[in-house]
Amino acid sequence: MTAPQFTRGPAMRDVASAAGVSAQTVSRVLNEHPNVQESTRRRVLAAVEELGYRRNNTARALVTGQSKTIGVLTLATNNYSRSSLALGVELGAREAGYTVNSVTSSLSAQALTDAVSRLVHQGVDGIIIAAPLQEAAEQVSKITSRIPTVNTDGSSSMGDRMVGVDQDIAAVLATKHLLDLGHKTVWHVAGPVEWSDAASRLGSWRRTLQEAGCEVPPELHGDWSPESGYRNGLILGRMPEVTAILVASDEMAFGVIRALTELGRRIPEDISVVGIDDIDLAAFSNPPLTTIRQSFEDTGRRAVQRLVAQIANPALENTPDLVAPTLIVRGSTAPPPADN
Amino acid sequence: MTAPQFTRGPAMRDVASAAGVSAQTVSRVLNEHPNVQESTRRRVLAAVEELGYRRNNTARALVTGQSKTIGVLTLATNNYSRSSLALGVELGAREAGYTVNSVTSSLSAQALTDAVSRLVHQGVDGIIIAAPLQEAAEQVSKITSRIPTVNTDGSSSMGDRMVGVDQDIAAVLATKHLLDLGHKTVWHVAGPVEWSDAASRLGSWRRTLQEAGCEVPPELHGDWSPESGYRNGLILGRMPEVTAILVASDEMAFGVIRALTELGRRIPEDISVVGIDDIDLAAFSNPPLTTIRQSFEDTGRRAVQRLVAQIANPALENTPDLVAPTLIVRGSTAPPPADN
DNA sequence: GGACATTCTGTTATGGATAACAAATACTGT
DNA sequence: ACAGTATTTGTTATCCATAACAGAATGTCC
Incomplete structure (x- = not known):
């Protein structure tokens, strides 16, 4: 029972033979390596265009060890902070050339640990945790010790990998x-x-x-x-x-x-x-x-920036990155009743 | 001063040699193939446990052609419908054993096309589009023709790949x-x-x-x-x-x-x-x-279910899946003023 | 007991890209 | 003109898991 497959597109070697070069050269062109002759570069790009070739990120991730993907963990509740933070993360990620892999979890230690593990397992380059870890903290940091992580719910256990609003x-x-x-x-x-x-x-x-x-x-x-x-x-x-x-x-x-x-x-x-x-x-x-x-959106953005910096340089020193909030006075506050 | 490297974990072959079997056998155990002797199965699982081995999904995706990931496209605005739909998609995906890759876009045809294209090249198995496509429709469906797609904003062009509320x-x-x-x-x-x-x-x-x-x-x-x-x-x-x-x-x-x-x-x-x-x-x-x-959350869930069914069987017939909404009467409505 | 099916396990090829190395060509200075 | 350096391109090995094929071991039937 072979299900009708959605065919894969052309691979790098197809482009290579179409352009009369080696696959490696195609790779170099696509990665903008300096040492490629202008004429061949153009030939390769033409072939790419003609075949509608798009590089396969899975293969690339396998060999480079970088998936250009960041994981976000949130709780499975739909509140404003969650959604605007998620939006900020997505915008920040896009700006940084990353893609976002999101998972939700319930508050139980088991669920949180599973969720993080799912992310790691999925091959993300780094993780943003926007949920209170609680007792799961120890378990989770065991998993995240091998991978850059930023926290936006200053759980003490995450030490200083913290980004958010004061x-x-x-x-x-x-x-x-x-x-x-x-x-x-x-x-x-x-x-x-x-x-x-x-x-x-x-x-x-x-x-x-x-x-x-x-x-x-x-x-x-x-x-x-x-x-x-x-x-x-x-x-x-x-x-x-x-x-x-x-x-x-x-x-x-x-x-x-x-x-x-x-x-x-x-x-x-x-x-x-x-x-x-x-x-x-x-x-x-x-x-x-x-x-x-x-601004949760801003927090999300900053979390991504921090994370990306950390991915680029794992030795990077971590200092909490807190932003000051501001008071917005509207109509729901006034002096107390006179007779009080 | 050696930069602390984020090392890769053990690979399947490490588990294999630890258990004294071939990598293929480890693969079989992990995929629950029937023909594995109980004793070796246990040996392998013990080795997995001992080494803390986790299967690399990137490699798996490369060879199987399935990433067990679905992509979601939303607009870059933070409104209730967007976020609760996203939540539903995540919950549905988790239930179905999938992971979610989300991208946001602005309303321009170019941005929409780019966003979808980003998802496809990220290797998702299917896409949920929760944004109005408009003039981008044609471009986008060119990209999505090779991959299962579900739409939750019934843009006419997406024909019947539609899930939502009536x-x-x-x-x-x-x-x-x-x-x-x-x-x-x-x-x-x-x-x-x-x-x-x-x-x-x-x-x-x-x-x-x-x-x-x-x-x-x-x-x-x-x-x-x-x-x-x-x-x-x-x-x-x-x-x-x-x-x-x-x-x-x-x-x-x-x-x-x-x-x-x-x-x-x-x-x-x-x-x-x-x-x-x-x-x-x-x-x-x-x-x-x-x-x-x-319920947007429910819509998200149903969209995932539909998508997963379609991934399993691309020949699946598409019929719109619409659910009826209900009226909730609260205090903001009453008969018109008498003198009117 | 011999032909044949079944169960279990291993070997090799594959997916698509890139790193590391190697080779060919062009260019420099003396 | 020849060693020595830069530039450009190609070859091979690798990432990790799985599919396809193959071989060994056990069991079955007449």
């Missing part, structure tokens, strides 16, 4: 903004603690309050989803003393705002809400969301 | 919902006409109005972005006769709603708005958005 500053900016407006303290809907992004936002929020001499309320936890924000909003909205909330992601902030609105709390008159991420929709929520802008 | 039904459902509520007619903020999704929604909206004997107002156009929705909302909100708007995507609908709100129009009391997509945030907007649910 999460400490993000939460500090947001918290200070609310305190500056006159709020006595700021409540916090945190992300999943497994994510180091969420963890450091939580830490900086707490530290900022302490340094300002404010009471530190107990934090609530969500899972990045709007639903989880909604649930937490239903709780916070029932507490009269809550006047300011820092939500660890814009998507959760949408849920929080919805819940507060349903409970009859006005935003920002009764309660101020700040998100983090500045997703595309943040400017168009009702009210528009004050948030912390951090 | 866009005609989507717009019909939405328009009828508004008419059923008692609106005299429905205005429409359409997507970019290059997208066949947008085009068919536009067509069905118009047809539905005509069949219902309603006046067909001129349509407005956006580019899928919330900003473009906002701009169109500023226009529509100024026209007193507008009581119902069908927006071609939820993301644009957010912008429309924001603009209407700024103009002092209440939703749904003054104006009803329906979106399309049912993005995660739709349930949490203010007011919650009535919309048409269509």
Whole structure:
């Protein structure tokens, strides 16, 4: 039962014989080696054109050991940060002449390890990890020790192979903004603690309050989803003393705002809400969301640049590459109610 | 100062000699060929384990002609449909034992052609195109004629290699919902006409109005972005006769709603708005958005399944695989104002 | 017991490109 | 003019796994 095959195109040797040269010479022309006579170069290129020849990257990868492909590991959830980072990686890769191989994983150590292993196995030249590794960290770094790796979720175990946005500053900016407006303290809907992004936002929020001499309320936890924000909003909205909330992601902030609105709390008159991420929709929520802008797309790009540099020179020294986020003030924040 | 090399792992022959067999036998064990003695099988597996051997997929791809990789082409924009479709493709691919190679492109014919060509030369076994091809269609199908391809943006030129959600039904459902509520007619903020999704929604909206004997107002156009929705909302909100708007995507609908709100129009009391997509945030907007649910993730999965079937059997007949969307009624729609 | 099928394993050729080496030609300086 | 260097091109080996073929060992049937 031979399935009808999609025929392969011409190979280098076909071009070679068409141009009356050796395959090696064709290879040299295609790789722009200097020592090729102009006349033969033209002859080869003409043959390439005529036969519609395209170099087979698989064969090339086999012999050179470089696939010109980078692997990206993300979690199998569809949130803004994931998708815009992925986009940034793809754009960055294209600019650098690389192709992207993406795999998703669940949060379990086994799944994460498998996913990375799948990438390595697939022959990628380097890996970008955009997921919290957790207990999988040790296993994973065993696999990635042989291959350049960049991490965008500053899991401690990845040491300094880290590219991203400074999460400490993000939460500090947001918290200070609310305190500056006159709020006595700021409540916090945190992300999943497994994510180091969420963890450091939580830490900086707490530290900022302490340094300002404010009471530190107990934090609530969500899972990045709007639903989880909604649930937490239903709780916070029932507490009269809550006047300011820092939500660890814009998507959760949408849920929080919805819940507060349903409970009859006005935003920002009764309660101020700040998100983090500045997703595309943040400017168009009702009210528009004050948030912390951090470009995931840019992070993806920088991660690729770092990775490519590391592929070119594995001895390259690794230093964390963190970018500062900025505060975007919109309509969801205001001074606390007067009678408070 | 020796640069730390990223060494290659052991090869099949290393395993072979460790187990005291030939490389071919190792290959047979790994591919689960039936005719291998249980004792040697165990010996080989032990050697594999001991050396930490992982089969080199590049070499495998070269000789078998199958890379177990599928390519995905998307546009370089970060919207909900793109990212959830990509997620679905990745999940589907993993289930099918495939890996995903993604490339992004701009809308120009040249860029699209290049992108597809990049995928083919990367050695993918099949391609999923999730972008409008337009004038690039002919060029692209020249390239893809040698390789299984599935399209999720029903560009006519791709004939029947089409998987997705029935866009005609989507717009019909939405328009009828508004008419059923008692609106005299429905205005429409359409997507970019290059997208066949947008085009068919536009067509069905118009047809539905005509069949219902309603006046067909001129349509407005956006580019899928919330900003473009906002701009169109500023226009529509100024026209007193507008009581119902069908927006071609939820993301644009957010912008429309924001603009209407700024103009002092209440939703749904003054104006009803329906979106399309049912993005995660739709349930949490203010007011919650009535919309048409269509699972892009599911579309991605189905596209992969179709593609894999086609890879296994290129002679497979292609029939469009369309799924019906459903109407999700939330708070952004209501009967028209009484005095209207 | 001999012809023949079955099971297991090894050998050789192959896929398409490139690195390393080798050879032929052209060019330099003395 | 001749050794010595540069330039251009070709040959051969290699990357790693698998397909196709072949040989050895065991089992079966009359």
